[in-house]
Amino acid sequence: MREPVVIGTSLPRSDAPGKITGKEKYAADLYPEGLLWVGIKTSDYAHALIKHIDTGPALQIPGVRAVLTCRDVKGSNRVGVPEGDQPVLVDDKVRYRGDALALILAESREILQEAADLIKVEYEELPALFDAEQAMLPDAPVLHEKRAGKNILLSGVIERGEGRAALAACYALVEAEFELPAQEHAYLETETGVAWMDEEGVLEVVASTQTPFRDRMELAHALGIAPEKIKVAAPYLGGGFGGKDGITVQAYLGLAALHSQGRPVKMWNTREASFISSTKRHPARLQYRLGCRADGILHALSCRIVLDTGAYAHLGGPILEMAMEHAAGVYRVDHVYIEAYAVHTNNPVSGAFRGFGATQALAGIEQAMDRLAVKIGMDPLEFRMKNAVDRGDEIGSGVLMRNSTGIKACLQKVREHPLWAARREWEKAAPPFKRRAAGVAAGLQGTGYGPMIADIANAKLELLPDGRFRIYCGVADMGQGNNATNVQVAGEALKQAADAFEIWQPDTANSLPSGSAAASRTTFSYANALLGACRMIEERILIRSCNMGLGYHQEDLMLLPGRVRHLPSGKDIPLAVIAAAMTEAERLAVYAYKAPVVDKAPALVNSAIQVAGFPHLIFSFACHLARIEIDELTGEISVCDYLACTDGGKVLNPQVYEQQIQGGVVQGMGYALWEDFRLHKGEVLSKNLATYIIPTSLDTPDLISLPVETLEASGPFGMKGIGEISINLPLPAIANAAYRGLGRSLGTAPLTAERVLLALREESEEGCLC
Amino acid sequence: MLVRFKLNGREIEIDARPDRRVVDLLREDLGLTGSKEGCGAGECGACSILVDGVSKLSCLMLAAQLEGRTITTVEGLSAGEELHPIQQAFVNRGAVQCGFCSPGMVIAAMDLLQRNPNPERGEIRRALSGNLCRCTGYQKIVDAVEAAAGEMRAEA
Numbered sequence: 001m002r003e004p005v006v007i008g009t010s011l012p013r014s015d016a017p018g019k020i021t022g023k024e025k026y027a028a029d030l031y032p033e034g035l036l037w038v039g040i041k042t043s044d045y046a047h048a049l050i051k052h053i054d055t056g057p058a059l060q061i062p063g064v065r066a067v068l069t070c071r072d073v074k075g076s077n078r079v080g081v082p083e084g085d086q087p088v089l090v091d092d093k094v095r096y097r098g099d100a101l102a103l104i105l106a107e108s109r110e111i112l113q114e115a116a117d118l119i120k121v122e123y124e125e126l127p128a129l130f131d132a133e134q135a136m137l138p139d140a141p142v143l144h145e146k147r148a149g150k151n152i153l154l155s156g157v158i159e160r161g162e163g164r165a166a167l168a169a170c171y172a173l174v175e176a177e178f179e180l181p182a183q184e185h186a187y188l189e190t191e192t193g194v195a196w197m198d199e200e201g202v203l204e205v206v207a208s209t210q211t212p213f214r215d216r217m218e219l220a221h222a223l224g225i226a227p228e229k230i231k232v233a234a235p236y237l238g239g240g241f242g243g244k245d246g247i248t249v250q251a252y253l254g255l256a257a258l259h260s261q262g263r264p265v266k267m268w269n270t271r272e273a274s275f276i277s278s279t280k281r282h283p284a285r286l287q288y289r290l291g292c293r294a295d296g297i298l299h300a301l302s303c304r305i306v307l308d309t310g311a312y313a314h315l316g317g318p319i320l321e322m323a324m325e326h327a328a329g330v331y332r333v334d335h336v337y338i339e340a341y342a343v344h345t346n347n348p349v350s351g352a353f354r355g356f357g358a359t360q361a362l363a364g365i366e367q368a369m370d371r372l373a374v375k376i377g378m379d380p381l382e383f384r385m386k387n388a389v390d391r392g393d394e395i396g397s398g399v400l401m402r403n404s405t406g407i408k409a410c411l412q413k414v415r416e417h418p419l420w421a422a423r424r425e426w427e428k429a430a431p432p433f434k435r436r437a438a439g440v441a442a443g444l445q446g447t448g449y450g451p452m453i454a455d456i457a458n459a460k461l462e463l464l465p466d467g468r469f470r471i472y473c474g475v476a477d478m479g480q481g482n483n484a485t486n487v488q489v490a491g492e493a494l495k496q497a498a499d500a501f502e503i504w505q506p507d508t509a510n511s512l513p514s515g516s517a518a519a520s521r522t523t524f525s526y527a528n529a530l531l532g533a534c535r536m537i538e539e540r541i542l543i544r545s546c547n548m549g550l551g552y553h554q555e556d557l558m559l560l561p562g563r564v565r566h567l568p569s570g571k572d573i574p575l576a577v578i579a580a581a582m583t584e585a586e587r588l589a590v591y592a593y594k595a596p597v598v599d600k601a602p603a604l605v606n607s608a609i610q611v612a613g614f615p616h617l618i619f620s621f622a623c624h625l626a627r628i629e630i631d632e633l634t635g636e637i638s639v640c641d642y643l644a645c646t647d648g649g650k651v652l653n654p655q656v657y658e659q660q661i662q663g664g665v666v667q668g669m670g671y672a673l674w675e676d677f678r679l680h681k682g683e684v685l686s687k688n689l690a691t692y693i694i695p696t697s698l699d700t701p702d703l704i705s706l707p708v709e710t711l712e713a714s715g716p717f718g719m720k721g722i723g724e725i726s727i728n729l730p731l732p733a734i735a736n737a738a739y740r741g742l743g744r745s746l747g748t749a750p751l752t753a754e755r756v757l758l759a760l761r762e763e764s765e766e767g768c769l770c
Numbered sequence: 771m772l773v774r775f776k777l778n779g780r781e782i783e784i785d786a787r788p789d790r791r792v793v794d795l796l797r798e799d800l801g802l803t804g805s806k807e808g809c810g811a812g813e814c815g816a817c818s819i820l821v822d823g824v825s826k827l828s829c830l831m832l833a834a835q836l837e838g839r840t841i842t843t844v845e846g847l848s849a850g851e852e853l854h855p856i857q858q859a860f861v862n863r864g865a866v867q868c869g870f871c872s873p874g875m876v877i878a879a880m881d882l883l884q885r886n887p888n889p890e891r892g893e894i895r896r897a898l899s900g901n902l903c904r905c906t907g908y909q910k911i912v913d914a915v916e917a918a919a920g921e922m923r924a925e926a
């Protein structure tokens with residue numbers, strides 16, 4: 001007999017065979033018959049009024065079928081959630097170099113750039129802003145005339161206790177300032193999709209997207225089509241990480257399909273086009289003042305956070321909220337003042353990226369914590385343990401830890417680990433011209449959308465006539481394996497083997513809207529909904545089995561792989577027989593799940609920040625340890641050992657859990673050490689993977705991941721989301737180790753060899769002065 | 771020009787522009803979309819194929835260079851439903867996440883294990899260092915190649 005799926009085991013992902021054989025079709029792999037290629041003409045300036053666009057010369061190129069401008073857009077010509085401020089094709093002025101001025105439809109991909117170069121645009125250049133602080137000055141040029149706060153998209157203050165006034169009463173106080181760079185998602189599959197008008201006049205879009213349902217509504221609005229005339233499908237994504245949370249190429253595809261004379265269209269950004277036009281993690285400036293009492297208890301925190309949100313709003317508002325909510329980390333602090341600004345500049349659009357603002361804030365508080373520990377001569381881990389919250393406490397930002405809170409257990413796991421316990425001996429054994437140092441960081445990640453946007457998943461589960469099941473996934477799978485995890489969830493609930501399930505990737509025609517693949521909420525919300533649908537189907541199967549004479553009492557029946565058993569008699573009926581007797585309506589179950597939220601938000605923040613999502617209810621926690629070696633001759637930092645202890649609730653699948661931890665940590669190491677997104681006056685200088693350096697297999701060690709399985713009562717089987725928490729701590733853990741090794745702060749990231757070498761040189765020069 | 775080569779065990783004769791990129795020829799003209807394109811500039815390795823048994827980047831090769839060669843893409847590794855031991859190890863060891871780098875990784879692993887059937891983890895990391903992955907952090911990919919090597923040695 002086939003074994004039923006069990007939660008807590010490493011069931012291999014059901015999507016892996018199709019992907020590993022090359023059979024799985026991503027959006028990039030679709031080449032509909034007779035397609036036209038689509039590309040855009042991007043701006044030559046970061047900030048300029050558009051006076052005239054001459055498409056004539058481009059249209060003369062053989063193979064160019066159409067060149068469209070804003071005049072060809074019938075709808076609002078605006079996309080972007082929640083603000084709707086980003087033009088599909090610019091109609092008034094450009095605000096960054098990635099803005100699209102014209103859309104080209106051509107017979108081949110090669111012609112697109114040639115045509116773009118021939119589109120003549122008359123600009124009136126405007127003074128541009130490339131620094132968020134300067135953009136806040138009163139006389140700064142304004143990017144969005146309608147924005148009341150001038151270039152400030154959103155700002156907020158959290159004040160608790162005596163706020164800043166309490167800093168004066170601290171026994172020890174540190175001040176620290178950090179600059180964090182943009183981070184490029186660098187998913188392997190650049191933004192892509194295909195579209196066509198079907199026989200019924202419906203616009204069909206297949207795209208690499210984290211948000212098919214939301215895209216559909218945005219396309220309807222932007223292009224002036226009724227939503228019921230649009231279908232969006234989201235096959236497996238070749239990576240997302242937040243960069244495909246919202247419209248990338250979808251509106252271009254939709255517009256092109258409306259003007260392609262019935263031919264299908266395809267767009268697939270080159271790597272360079274992707275780097276120029278796509279969203280990035282917000283560059284941030286963090287100024288921290290943190291003080292404690294003589295006994296090491298944190299007393300006061302003041303911080304100022306400035307996020308460069310780039311040319312358009314995207315999700316900058318909710319990201320700023322998350323930065324504020326996480327700005328005090330996992331610690332109790334009675335007196336707090338947090339002020340934060342998301343500011344427009346003419347830099348690339350900043351948007352969602354795994355960690356969603358928490359990453360930047362935790363880089364600040366966790367480095368400040370280490371400075372303070374050094375200052376008072378306390379062990380950094382003990383200092384954290386002393387101040388970390390228990391369930392029922394409020395973290396410094398004023399958020400009550402109502403649900404499972406495993407941070408102390410995470411700290412304890414690191415404290416007990418030999419990599420930490422034996423760090424002194426390891427440091428002392430450093431080879432010549434190498435310095436060794438260990439650093440820790442702790443943190444949390446709010447999961448879900450917060451209280452203002454309902455986080456609803458609608459699971460749809462069908463018992464097929466052959467006795468198998470089909471799960472209509474409602475959330476896109478960008479690679480994290482949520483849709484394969486649905487098999488494990490439903491398998492456990494219905495006591496079926498893995499091969500009893502087929503999974504349908506989300507599309508707006510067949511699945512039901514279940515929110516974005518984002519916010520560490522994907523499996524939490526969809527699996528909760530799916531469990532509801534499983535209960536419905538199970539009950540119907542058992543009732544129908546009674547109908548068919550298997551037994552009198554439903555309670556006497558149980559589901560087994562492929563069959564139902566009457567326990568008193570031991571008699572089985574195959575599910576196929578039961579399914580065949582059921583109507584289509586009976587075989588289909590739909591269940592809506594709404595994630596819990598904090599019903600009453602504390603009044604300590606302004607309402608705009610509450611609207612942006614303050615506060616969250618459920619948090620994942622982690623403590624990371626990095627042991628690094630600094631090469632005194634080259635400045636290169638190598639991570640020798642890395643330990644990640646994570647409270648993500650119950651682990652549904654250890655292998656998939658480790659995938660998230662390992663992948664997030666390595667992406668975080670890239671952010672910490674190498675990923676240096678360079679701009680010059682809004683122009684992207686890091687245009688490819690040869691200049692924007694993401695980690696390779698040679699750059700990182702084997703990691704150790706230890707789960708702390710607190711049971712989260714609201715989670716399916718007790719789980720919490722872990723898609724993001726892992727990326728938040730490599731930067732502060734490594735920077736804290738570097739601070740100890742170098743005896744000084746670089747104040748910026750990434751900690752490239754060049755910067756470390758300069759710091760070492762400063763040190764030796766100062767040494768000479770002594 | 772007419773290009774003749776052997777592709778996944780099959781003789782191919784195809785009319786192609788001599789400067790057509792091999793990745794486009796495979797994906798668009800022959801429908802073999804297993805070889806992915808992640809950069810188009812030889813930086814990511816997602817388009818790796820075996821040319822006469824050696825891993826090459828199909829985004830940097832032109833159609834004319836295929837003449838007389840024996841080409842294996844990821845689609846040519848499995849026999850029907852049965853996965854190649856490397857592919858099976860990737861599945862079992864959780865080495866596949868978004869999967870966009872996976873075909874290229876498997877090709878790079880094939881190249882390595884043909885040359886070195888019993889590699890150390892460091893040698894595996896070195897052999898895969900031309901193939902970028904943004905999801906996994908590489909650890910489970912190294913696990914998979916290590917496991918596949920053991921499996922293939924046992925079979926040999």
